[in-house]
Amino acid sequence: MARRKRLLLALLAFALLCSLLLDLALGSVRLGPWEVVQALLTPDSVPPQAHVVVWDIRLPVALMAVVVGAALSLAGAQMQTILNNPLASPFTLGISAAASFGAALGLAFGLRLLPVAAEYMLPLNAFLMAMLTALIIHALSLKRGVTAETIVLLGIALVFTFNALLALVQYFATEQAVAAVVFWTMGSLTKATWGKLGITTAVLAATLPLFLRRSWALTALRLGDDKAASFGVDVRRLRLHTLVLVSLLAAFPVAFVGTIGFIGLVGPHIARMLVGEDQRFFLPASMLAGAVILSLSSVVSKILIPGTIFPIGVVTSLIGIPFFISLILGSRRRSW
Amino acid sequence: MVTLRLEDVGAYHGRRLALSGISTPAFTDGDVVAVIGPNAAGKSTLFKRMAGLLGGPGDVVVTGTRRGASGICYMPQDSATSAALSVYESVLLARKQNASWIVQDADLAAVDEVLGSLGIADIAFRSLGELSGGQRQLASLAQTLARDPEILLMDEPTSALDLHRQMQVLTLVRDLVRQRRLLAFIALHDLNQVLRFADKVLVLSGGTSRGSGSCKDVITVDLLREVYNIDARIERCSQGNGQVIIDGYRTPLPGSTEP
Numbered sequence: 001m002a003r004r005k006r007l008l009l010a011l012l013a014f015a016l017l018c019s020l021l022l023d024l025a026l027g028s029v030r031l032g033p034w035e036v037v038q039a040l041l042t043p044d045s046v047p048p049q050a051h052v053v054v055w056d057i058r059l060p061v062a063l064m065a066v067v068v069g070a071a072l073s074l075a076g077a078q079m080q081t082i083l084n085n086p087l088a089s090p091f092t093l094g095i096s097a098a099a100s101f102g103a104a105l106g107l108a109f110g111l112r113l114l115p116v117a118a119e120y121m122l123p124l125n126a127f128l129m130a131m132l133t134a135l136i137i138h139a140l141s142l143k144r145g146v147t148a149e150t151i152v153l154l155g156i157a158l159v160f161t162f163n164a165l166l167a168l169v170q171y172f173a174t175e176q177a178v179a180a181v182v183f184w185t186m187g188s189l190t191k192a193t194w195g196k197l198g199i200t201t202a203v204l205a206a207t208l209p210l211f212l213r214r215s216w217a218l219t220a221l222r223l224g225d226d227k228a229a230s231f232g233v234d235v236r237r238l239r240l241h242t243l244v245l246v247s248l249l250a251a252f253p254v255a256f257v258g259t260i261g262f263i264g265l266v267g268p269h270i271a272r273m274l275v276g277e278d279q280r281f282f283l284p285a286s287m288l289a290g291a292v293i294l295s296l297s298s299v300v301s302k303i304l305i306p307g308t309i310f311p312i313g314v315v316t317s318l319i320g321i322p323f324f325i326s327l328i329l330g331s332r333r334r335s336w
Numbered sequence: 337m338v339t340l341r342l343e344d345v346g347a348y349h350g351r352r353l354a355l356s357g358i359s360t361p362a363f364t365d366g367d368v369v370a371v372i373g374p375n376a377a378g379k380s381t382l383f384k385r386m387a388g389l390l391g392g393p394g395d396v397v398v399t400g401t402r403r404g405a406s407g408i409c410y411m412p413q414d415s416a417t418s419a420a421l422s423v424y425e426s427v428l429l430a431r432k433q434n435a436s437w438i439v440q441d442a443d444l445a446a447v448d449e450v451l452g453s454l455g456i457a458d459i460a461f462r463s464l465g466e467l468s469g470g471q472r473q474l475a476s477l478a479q480t481l482a483r484d485p486e487i488l489l490m491d492e493p494t495s496a497l498d499l500h501r502q503m504q505v506l507t508l509v510r511d512l513v514r515q516r517r518l519l520a521f522i523a524l525h526d527l528n529q530v531l532r533f534a535d536k537v538l539v540l541s542g543g544t545s546r547g548s549g550s551c552k553d554v555i556t557v558d559l560l561r562e563v564y565n566i567d568a569r570i571e572r573c574s575q576g577n578g579q580v581i582i583d584g585y586r587t588p589l590p591g592s593t594e595p
Contacts, residue, residue, distance in 0.1 A: 001422065001461055216432045222419035223426060223464075226412040227476075229389050231433040231483070232405070276420040276463075278429070280439075 005281045008274050012288035016066065019295040023062040026302045029053050064192035064200065065298040065312070066291040068253040069263055071204045073290020075249035076264025077271065077282065078211065081218050082239045083141055087152045087327060089264030090250035093137055094158025095130045096261065099254035101162045101169070102129030104181050108173035123199070127251035133158060134243045184258035187313020189298060196256040203252045207245045214238060215279035222277050260313045262320020263290050269327070293319075338365040338400040338486055338519050340386075345394035347378075347385035354381045355392065358545040363536060365400075365486075365517040368510050370524050370534035370551070374564060377540040379523045383410055383489045386521070398487065406434045407486035411493055414473055417464050423475045424460040427451065430479035450482045453508060469496035477505065481512070488513075488520040495525070502526075506533045527555065531578040539563060552578070 024036045031039070031050060039046045039054040046054075076089035090096045102125035105111040112121050113128045136158070141151055166185065170178050211218070217238055220228040225235050253260065267290030268282075274289075275281035294312070297319065301310035339362040346356040355378045363369050371379050384390045387410035401407040421429075427447045428439065435443075451457045456474050459467065467475060473496045480488065488509070494502040506522075510533050513520045521538075524530050530537060531551055538548040539555075541563045547554045560568045560580070567583045 001424070213437070216429050216437070219421070219425075219429045220433060222421060223417050223429075223479075224412075224415040226415055227417075227479075230387060230410040230412050230480075231430055233433065272420050276422065276425065278421060278425045 002281075005275045005278075005285075009281065009284055009288065012274075012285060012292060016288055016292045016295060019292055019299060020062055020066060023065065023295055023298050023302075024054055024058050026299060027053070027058060028307065060192045060194050060197050061189045062295065062298065064189050064197050064257060065294045067197060067200050067204060068189070068257055068260065069267070069291040069294025070287035071200065071249045071253055071290075072260065072263040073267025073271075073286045073293075074204070074207075074211070074283065075246045076290075077268035077286035078218070078242050078246050079264070080268055081221055081277075081279075082242045083137070083151060084221075085151055086269070087149075087265070087324070088155075089262070089268075090130070090246065091259070091261040091264055092152065092159075092324070093133075093155035094162060095133050095137075095247065095250050096254050096259045097159045097162035097166070098129040098133035099126035099251045100185060100259050101165050102126045102251075103184075103255050104166055104169045107180055107184070108169050108177040123252050123255035126255040127248060129162075130247040130251040130254070131244065133162075134247045138239065138243050183311075185313075186311035187258040187260040187316070188309075188311045189257050190309060192257065200252050200256060203248055207249055210241075210245060211279075211283060214241075215283060218242070219277060219279045219282075258313060260294065261317050262324065263294055263316055265327075266290075266320055266323050267293055269323075338517070339363065339398070340487060340519055341397045342386075343395045343397055345382075345385060345392065345396060347381050347390045347392035349381065349390070353392070353543075354378060355385065355543045358382065358394070358540075360538060360545070360548045362397075363519055363521075365519045366514060367519055367535045368513050368533055369519070369521045369536045369538060370530040371521055371538045371540065372524060372527065372530060373540035373546070378543045379540055380413060380491050381543075382540065383412075383491050383521070383523065386410075387489055401486045403434075403484075403486065407484075408489065409480050409483045409485035409487070410489040411476060411480040411491060413491045414469065414476065414496060416472070419464050421464050422461045423456065423464060423467070423471075423478070424451070426464055426475060427478045427482045431482040431484075433483070446484075447482060450478045454478050454481075455504065470498065470501060473497060474501070474505070486518060488518055488522075490520065490522045492523045492525070494529070502529065509533075527560075527580040528577075531555065531580070555580070 021033050021036055025031045025033050035046060035050055036054060039050050043051050043055065072090060079088040079090065080086060102113065103122045106121045106125045113125050137151065137154065140146060140154060170181055173181065217233045220231050220233050221238065229235050268286045270289040271282055271285035275285045297312055297315045301312045301315045304310050341362040342358050342360045345358045347354055373379055381390065385392055386396050387408055388405060424447060427450060428443060431443055431446060451460050454474050454477060456478065459471055464475065473493065477493055494505055497505060506529060509520055512518060534551055536549060537551045537554045539546040539559065546563055547559065557568060557570060560566055566585045569581045569583065571579055571581060573579045
């Protein structure tokens with residue numbers, strides 16, 4: 001069984017590599033896959049133009065799709081685990097919307113929730129709002145009689161709330177700021193740079209070992225709180241720590257590339273169908289699945305209308321919404 | 337030698353004191369202790385208190401364990417799960433909670449052994465969500481046994497099992513207790529199983545203790561009338577086991593709030 005799961009992980013990784021190459025090859029300047037490989041492996045052997053296109057323009061964007069996809073999917077997977085809820089994800093529960101609002105405050109008014117340098121203002125604002133929302137959800141999920149569906153409804157209320165606040169920000173902001181906010185609520189990878197990619201990767205790399213260390217405890221949580229507690233897991237602390245990490249994972253991508261929805265919902269589900277919920281496999285599979293989906297979405301966003309790049313958040317929503325609906329309709333009939 | 341003794345133990349459920357004033361003599365390894373009492377007597381609460389999952393007054397005094405608190409393994413009552421985990425994975429993860437992160441051959445061997453001893457090796461790779469109630473209980477038991485318990489706390493481990501598997505599980509637990517010098521506490525409703533398998537008994541009713549000691553001394557006709565409000569005889573069957581034969585019941589159950 002374990003061997004089959006490792007094979008599936010390898011297949012996912014291979015799919016990611018193919019998607020990445022395709023993403024690098026597509027765009028206003030068409031490159032063949034072989035040219036891309038050459039530009040990556042032996043940069044000096046290709047024409048300068050191809051070198052610039054691959055290394056300076058496309059690679060940060062394509063890798064950002066991979067890292068953001070992995071981070072959002074990981075965040076969704078762990079939210080589903082700790083809230084025992086198949087419909088949980090940073091996007092559906094309003095954490096992404098909260099992060100958007102936090103970042104928009106900085107974008108439109110230069111408002112800093114913490115006194116830090118201007119360049120870290122957006123991600124920190126986003127993180128603080130995301131964290132606040134995660135704590136609200138956490139507090140309410142502990143109440144008696146709160147079901148998975150209640151939490152989702154609460155999440156919808158939070159999404160509406162933060163969208164309304166976001167609209168308010170836009171109403172008061174300057175025209176220039178409004179354009180920036182609007183562009184970025186649709187989610188777009190085109191503003192990715194090596195610097196932003198570095199920070200997002202660092203956040204993912206920092207949280208990953210913390211999740212790995214807790215992987216047996218997180219898997220135990222899926223057997224129910226009583227069972228996990230009987231195994232010696234400090235359930236409350238594990239939930240709280242995980243929520244902080246999830247907020248980090250959700251906030252940084254939002255701050256840099258805007259709201260990209262449904263990756264955190266679809267990625268973990270694909271992973272669960274493939275390898276189950278043993279975190280040793282579920283965690284890497286979720287990250288790979290999320291990365292593949294966002295990378296492929298990036299490809300789709302380029303080929304829908306040749307010559308233009310669709311906002312990627314629109315593409316993932318169009319894929320994600322039917323999936324979300326099918327989950328809601330199916331949740332009564334079968335276990336998830 | 338492993339011993340466990342309760343000293344004026346109580347337990348809080350939220351802010352309510354759900355248990356109080358439970359004291360027992362020391363139980364020692366090699367003993368199977370049956371915990372009996374009507375529904376809502378506080379059996380599960382006492383187990384959680386003993387496992388350290390609930391706070392409360394008094395002391396649970398444990399001596400002689402090699403691994404301290406992690407040697408006390410609690411098996412909660414049946415809880416359904418929809419987890420996409422196989423029986424095998426669930427047993428492995430139970431074993432890995434207090435150990436190193438990496439799975440070693442010894443872990444896999446231990447999981448195989450537990451599944452074999454419970455006779456559920458054939459469902460090892462079935463998903464937990466698709467098991468029957470009895471299979472789920474056996475899987476849960478396997479998870480508990482895979483943790484190398486020194487003190488076992490089992491909350492109604494046989495409630496969903498057929499007669500054959502009840503015998504199989506209780507015999508297995510008793511043999512383990514004898515061979516590995518464990519101390520097992522088992523909540524049971526079937527008093528005939530108690531008389532057959534348990535060495536000692538602890539009787540709970542209305543959130544407090546109604547006696548503890550050897551089965552023969554504690555389980556009496558008077559106690560059954562007081563605690564369960566039933567008329568019963570205790571007779572010795574041809575094989576020498578004590579048997580409870582119930583002749584009738586009276587209403588209401590003492591301590592219950594029903595009219």
